[in-house]
Amino acid sequence: MSASAEISQHTFASSAALAEALAGELANRLRKAIAERGRALIAVSGGSTPKQLFDRLSQLALDWDKVYVTLVDERWVPESSDRSNARLVKAMLLKHAAAAAHFVPLYEAGQDTPEAGLVYLQARLSALPARFDAVVLGMGGDGHTASFFPGGDHLTQALDLQGRQRLWPMRAEGAGEPRITFSLPALLDTEALYLHIEGAAKREVFKQAETGEGAGAHYPVRAVLNQSRTPLSVFWSP
């Protein structure tokens, strides 16, 4: 029998209410880390869902100059592309009070592939603690989370809980461009783990992933649910 994560569900009436609550929760995590260790490290997801959350979080008061922000995954495109998660984070999160935060990108300009960029990213990450203070995952309608895509070329390695490599290139039919993603064990190495999903369709996908019924059996997000290393807080709104 596979292990299952301790899951707490937080349901909100609107995406605005969710953004407000999750931003407050994340700010508290960051403040606590700064009080205990002098700095804080958070990994966030890209895509369209977190925009409101980022906007809200960016306005909360904390010692942002002690906060390091990175991504759980990135599309291998320059920041000038509107597919770039770095571009999104810079536009929506690193503003207002949060403009003082340090951004740690998962992309290296001038390197054509994630494989070629890997060594630069690893060097950048080696200056930071391995353990995150907070990780915010999203989920796609195909059951992917981070860049753990169904049929991904490095999916098995990226999901291996015993794996030592923290970043993996990922190519998959549903991924669009090549990607780079933190591995599952790297993302589970966090003080707090969140899954932020919105809309009835994604709630259905999540339920299928939880039960493993039908298509749900093959959803990569199941790997986050079927582990006992890190409790998961699920934030959902219509």
Ligand SMILES: O=C(O)[C@H](O)[C@@H](O)[C@H](O)[C@H](O)COP(=O)(O)O
């Ligand atoms: O770069 C990305 O695409 C993400 O980090 C990805 O894992 C995202 O969280 C989901 O695809 C949900 O995306 P939406 O919010 O756009 O539905």
